[in-house]
Amino acid sequence: MATKLNPVDVLIVGLGWTGGIIAKELASTKLKIVALERGGPRDTNPDFIDPEIHDELRYAARYDLMQNVRRETITFRNGESQTALPMRQLGSFLPGLGVGGAGVHWNGVTWRWLEWDHQPRTRTVDKYGEKIIPSDMHLQDWPITYDDLEPYYDKFEKTCGTSGKAGNINGRKIDGGNIFEGSRKEEYPNPPMIAAQSMVMFEKAARNLGYHPFPNPSSNASRDYVNPDGVAFGQCHYCGFCERFGCEANAKASPHFTVIPLALKNPNFELRTNSIVLKVNLDSTRKKAVGVTYLDARGREFEQPADLIILSAFALHNVNLLLQSGIGAPYDPATGKGVVGRNYAYQCGGGATAFFDKRTVLNRFMGAGALGTCMDDFNGDNYDFVKAGYIGGGGISCSNSGARPIQSHPTPHGTPRWGSEWKKAVVDNYDNAANVGNQGAVMAYRQNYLSLDPTYTDVFGRPLMRMTFDFQDNEVKQMNGQADICVTIAKEMGATKVDRSIPPVPYSIVPYQSTHNTGGAVFGADPSTSVLNKYLQVWDVPNVFVTGACVFPQNAGKNPTGPVGALAYWAADAIKNQYLKNPGPLVPS
Amino acid sequence: MSKREKNGQGDVGRRDFLKLFGAAGAAAGTLPFGGSASADEIVAAAATDTKHHHAAEPHTRGGGYEFFNVDESAFVEAAVDTLIPKDATGPGAKELGVATYIDRQMASGYGKGDRLYLEGPFGEGTPEQGYQLPMTPSELIRAGIADVNAVVQKSHKNSFAALSAKDRAAVMADLEAKKTDLPTVPVATFFSLLLQLTIEGYFADPMYGGNGDAAAWKMIGFPGADAMYADKIEPFRNKPYKAEPKGIQDLI
Numbered sequence: 001m002a003t004k005l006n007p008v009d010v011l012i013v014g015l016g017w018t019g020g021i022i023a024k025e026l027a028s029t030k031l032k033i034v035a036l037e038r039g040g041p042r043d044t045n046p047d048f049i050d051p052e053i054h055d056e057l058r059y060a061a062r063y064d065l066m067q068n069v070r071r072e073t074i075t076f077r078n079g080e081s082q083t084a085l086p087m088r089q090l091g092s093f094l095p096g097l098g099v100g101g102a103g104v105h106w107n108g109v110t111w112r113w114l115e116w117d118h119q120p121r122t123r124t125v126d127k128y129g130e131k132i133i134p135s136d137m138h139l140q141d142w143p144i145t146y147d148d149l150e151p152y153y154d155k156f157e158k159t160c161g162t163s164g165k166a167g168n169i170n171g172r173k174i175d176g177g178n179i180f181e182g183s184r185k186e187e188y189p190n191p192p193m194i195a196a197q198s199m200v201m202f203e204k205a206a207r208n209l210g211y212h213p214f215p216n217p218s219s220n221a222s223r224d225y226v227n228p229d230g231v232a233f234g235q236c237h238y239c240g241f242c243e244r245f246g247c248e249a250n251a252k253a254s255p256h257f258t259v260i261p262l263a264l265k266n267p268n269f270e271l272r273t274n275s276i277v278l279k280v281n282l283d284s285t286r287k288k289a290v291g292v293t294y295l296d297a298r299g300r301e302f303e304q305p306a307d308l309i310i311l312s313a314f315a316l317h318n319v320n321l322l323l324q325s326g327i328g329a330p331y332d333p334a335t336g337k338g339v340v341g342r343n344y345a346y347q348c349g350g351g352a353t354a355f356f357d358k359r360t361v362l363n364r365f366m367g368a369g370a371l372g373t374c375m376d377d378f379n380g381d382n383y384d385f386v387k388a389g390y391i392g393g394g395g396i397s398c399s400n401s402g403a404r405p406i407q408s409h410p411t412p413h414g415t416p417r418w419g420s421e422w423k424k425a426v427v428d429n430y431d432n433a434a435n436v437g438n439q440g441a442v443m444a445y446r447q448n449y450l451s452l453d454p455t456y457t458d459v460f461g462r463p464l465m466r467m468t469f470d471f472q473d474n475e476v477k478q479m480n481g482q483a484d485i486c487v488t489i490a491k492e493m494g495a496t497k498v499d500r501s502i503p504p505v506p507y508s509i510v511p512y513q514s515t516h517n518t519g520g521a522v523f524g525a526d527p528s529t530s531v532l533n534k535y536l537q538v539w540d541v542p543n544v545f546v547t548g549a550c551v552f553p554q555n556a557g558k559n560p561t562g563p564v565g566a567l568a569y570w571a572a573d574a575i576k577n578q579y580l581k582n583p584g585p586l587v588p589s
Numbered sequence: 590m591s592k593r594e595k596n597g598q599g600d601v602g603r604r605d606f607l608k609l610f611g612a613a614g615a616a617a618g619t620l621p622f623g624g625s626a627s628a629d630e631i632v633a634a635a636a637t638d639t640k641h642h643h644a645a646e647p648h649t650r651g652g653g654y655e656f657f658n659v660d661e662s663a664f665v666e667a668a669v670d671t672l673i674p675k676d677a678t679g680p681g682a683k684e685l686g687v688a689t690y691i692d693r694q695m696a697s698g699y700g701k702g703d704r705l706y707l708e709g710p711f712g713e714g715t716p717e718q719g720y721q722l723p724m725t726p727s728e729l730i731r732a733g734i735a736d737v738n739a740v741v742q743k744s745h746k747n748s749f750a751a752l753s754a755k756d757r758a759a760v761m762a763d764l765e766a767k768k769t770d771l772p773t774v775p776v777a778t779f780f781s782l783l784l785q786l787t788i789e790g791y792f793a794d795p796m797y798g799g800n801g802d803a804a805a806w807k808m809i810g811f812p813g814a815d816a817m818y819a820d821k822i823e824p825f826r827n828k829p830y831k832a833e834p835k836g837i838q839d840l841i
Contacts, residue, residue: 050817050840051814051815051835051837051840051841052837052841054794054813054814054815054816054837055794055814055837056792056793056794057789057793057794057797061789061793062699062704063704068703068704069704069705069706070702070703070704070705070706070707073706076717076718076719077718078715078717082715082718083712083714084718085712085714085718085721086706086708086721087706087719088705088706088707088719088720088721089704089705089706089719089720090704091719194819194822194823196822196826197826197827200826235819236819237816237817237818237819238817238818238819238821238822239816239817239818240816240818241816360827361825361827361828361829361830362827363818363821363822363825363826363828363830365811365812365816365818366818366821366822366825366830403811404811405792405805405806405809405811406788406789406792406793409788409792409809417765417784418671418672418673418761418765418784418787419671419672419673419674419758420674420676420678422673423673423674423676423678423679424678426809427678427679427808427809430809430810430811431809431810455710456708457708504717506715506717507717508716508717508719509717509718509719510716510717510719510720
């Protein structure tokens with residue numbers, strides 16, 4: 001039997017970037033706020049200190065900071081004709097666990113998505129006509145534009161101390177920055193990071209080919225920095241242990257040392273760790289949430305009543321919670337009706353590995369998560385969709401995020417996997433290979449979606465969520481087209497050998513590709529094709545808001561955390577200045 | 590900035606080490622009597638065991654098996670020696686302690702499936718759906734070793750560990766090419782896990798028992814855990830940076 005607790009005003013489910021931002025932004029309201037985090041507490045000291053954090057086996061290979069699929073996982077299939085089976089171990093993507101969430105172990109690449117990414121349907125139809133859109137593609141505009149979000153992008157960059165170079169300030173294009181970006185009001189809070197040798201070579205090659213390379217916007221601080229909230233960052237060590245690791249220097253922006261401590265200063269805020277929310281409870285009208293049911297570390301069940309509920313867990317968990325709770329109609333691909341689980345998308349990859357002769361010294365191990373040089377010449381709608389044969393391209397970049405040898409010992413295609421010949425190839429190429437990669441958009445489709453599995457359950461007895469996903473023709477064409485461009489750049493860099501590759505098709509849950517799982521609870525202007533209105537408020541249950549990458553109608557050729565953070569500030573603003581003054585739907589449905 | 594105060598005595602290191610592996614792993618008195626361990630290795634292992642006051646000591650050379658029985662440890666030593674042999678390029682996996690590494694991994698939470706979803710029903714699925722066996726890594730490795738030894742016993746009238754280096758390489762090549770049918774485990778899954786564990790042990794931090802003296806890092810030029818390059822990344826652009834590799838225990 002659940003123990004019923006005293007009601008609170010605001011309940012936050014999951015304390016990563018978005019839950020942390022909202023908790024901090026609502027502190028001034030004096031409302032009683034409780035955050036429930038399914039993982040444990042942690043802090044830079046003692047959890048991420050040097051040298052213990054520099055442990056590739058523990059953090060990168062054994063996933064120490066990640067979700068444990070023994071307790072909760074998903075099932076997966078490529079299409080309707082298959083029976084979904086459990087993802088029995090982590091692979092393709094790595095959801096986080098614990099205070100700070102994936103914001104602890106991300107790389108720190110912090111984009112503003114391109115203007116096209118906010119209005120892909122309108123801008124595609126305007127330029128190419130309706131006919132270019134495949135019939136099964138759910139190409140869908142955001143309910144807000146880049147310009148609406150600009151001040152919130154700015155706010156998140158300042159929170160994170162993002163290091164970069166603007167390419168468009170108030171409409172003025174600036175060489176060396178990303179000339180394809182939407183107009184910014186201000187420069188980045190910190191200058192770009194120091195480029196590694198491979199990036200210097202990539203930049204020169206890209207310019208020779210007539211492209212427009214620029215430094216990745218990086219939330220690995222290029223210098224000591226104090227953000228507008230008074231939080232101090234250290235300069236990045238370029239230690240090369242970044243993605244999958246916590247940062248010993250507080251150089252990689254993370255909610256655990258920025259927004260969350262500020263939220264915790266509020267005497268009306270309480271954080272309960274090791275508390276897993278099983279579902280959101282609705283009243284008899286199904287139009288109002290009354291609280292959540294959760295388990296504590298000892299497995300005791302509690303009912304926590306609340307007036308306002310924010311679902312700010314990882315993208316996949318938010319969708320799972322909506323499905324478990326019966327909030328919003330589940331999507332049915334047969335009828336096209338329903339919205340929860342609709343428009344699940346992912347990320348395209350692939351590219352080229354460039355091998356150089358021994359005179360080139362890369363020192364790949366001197367790296368940082370977001371250290372890279374990128375170009376958007378084939379991203380958004382900066383290229384010709386008809387000529388290329390695909391909608392939604394990708395960023396092409398050369399990154400130098402480290403060279404941890406268990407997982408990074410590149411050898412040319414055709415090298416044996418073991419034995420003396422393998423070893424010689426590893427030694428010959430360990431510091432002589434650079435990657436030129438595509439991070440490609442994935443559009444949403446009728447047949448790619450999330451739902452509840454009919455067979456498997458988690459350790460708490462709930463149905464597992466089922467993922468039905470495959471790369472479609474548009475994405476396969478994109479990965480191939482972009483890989484060809486990567487090969488051309490790699491050759492221009494002076495590579496003596498270039499290997500081209502794209503991720504497995506059909507999509508495979510096995511090899512790591514990206515933790516950019518998007519969609520499933522998208523925001524939009526039309527309740528028949530979206531779960532949330534433009535303020536991230538659930539159309540059907542207005543006292544529930546949902547944040548994170550699950551709100552994107554499709555994925556872009558860019559990392560998601562920039563708009564995820566910006567939208568959390570956007571939603572916090574709407575909650576504080578509109579919803580709390582007059583609780584109810586902020587947009588008529 | 591958040592660097593822990595150095596502890597010159599190494600006591601903290603040892604305590605952490607014991608916490609990580611359990612007392613049995615760090616100070617076990619059992620020697621690998623079976624298998625292909627040379628007299629030198631047994632002496633080295635004994636020496637390590639008697640001066641186990643400092644966790645940063647090379648404790649990797651055969652220091653006792655927690656999980657494998659004598660037949661299994663002999664197999665694993667021979668297998669890692671075949672997958673990454675000692676040669677002109679650099680050290681082999683066996684001499685760096687990779688068999689010990691795999692043994693400890695099998696005895697650890699990882700080996701026992703602490704991060705595996707193992708609820709049924711079980712089905713074979715497609716390659717894209719990934720691992721679907723009802724076995725933990727340690728169960729899979731144990732069954733696979735028995736399988737391979739049984740097959741080799743039949744074909745060569747001997748155990749895998751007793752074969753010549755050439756014959757062992759041929760057996761491995763057949764496993765990799767799925768030319769061998771194993772009675773219990775899928776051959777590709779077993780071979781991939783064995784290879785993965787071997788490469789992990791070879792390149793992991795020395796404190797995990799493989800990569801003795803960080804020799805594999807030395808071979809490729811990876812400086813290891815001592816990683817602070819803010820003042821080096823620019824001056825060393827296209828210039829060799831040489832540093833004696835350091836493991837975590839060297840820095841505590």
